[in-house]
Amino acid sequence: MQRAMRLLEAVADREYGAPAKQLAREVGLALPTAYHLLRTLTHEGYLRREKGLFFLGEAAERLSGSAAQQKRRSMMDDALAQWRDSIGAPVYYAVYRKGEIELLGVADSPANPAAEEWADFRETGHAHAIGQCLLSQLDEEARRDHLDRHPVQSITPYTVRDERTFLRRLDRLGWQEPVVEHQEYALGTVCAAFPLTAAGGRAAASVAISMPSHQCGRLLPAARRLQAEIGSRSGTLALSISI
Incomplete structure (x- = not known):
């Protein structure tokens, strides 16, 4: 959970999205681990992927709005x-x-x-x-x-x-x-x-x-x-x- 949260925070800091390799490097994760977490977060709606870049998804935006x-x-x-x-x-x-x-x-x-x-x-x-x-x-x-x-x-x-x-x-x-x-x-x-x-x-x-x-x-x-x-x-x- 902590690693997933770090990935979400890294994506939130990138207004124009970021590729998996960059996100993995920023949060200090092995690339296969980062890929697995990013896929899971995308499937759950917390992230969305466009042209190889990851952005915050609707689920994350709802959480942000609630906070x-x-x-x-x-x-x-x-x-x-x-x-x-x-x-x-x-x-x-x-x-x-x-x-x-x-x-x-x-x-x-x-x-x-x-x-x-x-x-x-x-x-x-x-x-x-x-x-x-x-x-x-x-x-x-x-x-x-x-x-x-x-x-x-x-x-x-x-x-x-x-x-x-x-x-x-x-x-x-x-x-x-x-x-x-x-x-x-x-x-x-x-x-x-x-x-x-x-x-x-x-x-x-x-x-x-x-x-x-x-x-x-x-x-x-x-x-x-x-x-x-x-x-x-x-x-x-x-x-x-x-x-």
Whole structure:
């Protein structure tokens, strides 16, 4: 296995491929042994051979993609945890992708627990700050498509009552202004969210925090502080959109 891995690494270092003799010499293998391993790796899809040269195959590329994805997720989790500790509140990261709200990461703690998802998060985007922030980044057609599939409905006494009122609210939101909701999704919880501009247009993205409603006085200042801190590492979250 170790010898096969060394051959894979040698091929990965050669963008334009390499012949068996060169690979055998680089990893210090006898040519018959290298040929046997290369044939096996090619048969299993980890390598492919073209005109006597070996290149990485689809199986190896899938492994590489999986490792990169895990690294991006780890970077995202570390960033969210850092901001959680700095702000003293749960931090959420979500995107709007393929017509749905996707919560990609949450960093909370026993002292500052995340809001409980008591109603399906994807279906109640009109009620929580993350959903409102994501929907505000969509064009009119995409918004209406979403609301046709997930209609506005009251889930607490504070939730917006109808689609027309909700759409007017979205239209009034200022670009890069935090979206704030007070107990619209969950009683006893307030939330603030803002768009992540580093998404580069590939997807609508949002970062948010939540707090108990008795701390509502510190919600907006904390959100603005997080927004200011996030700029230096926003690329971490932008990469995570492909997770």
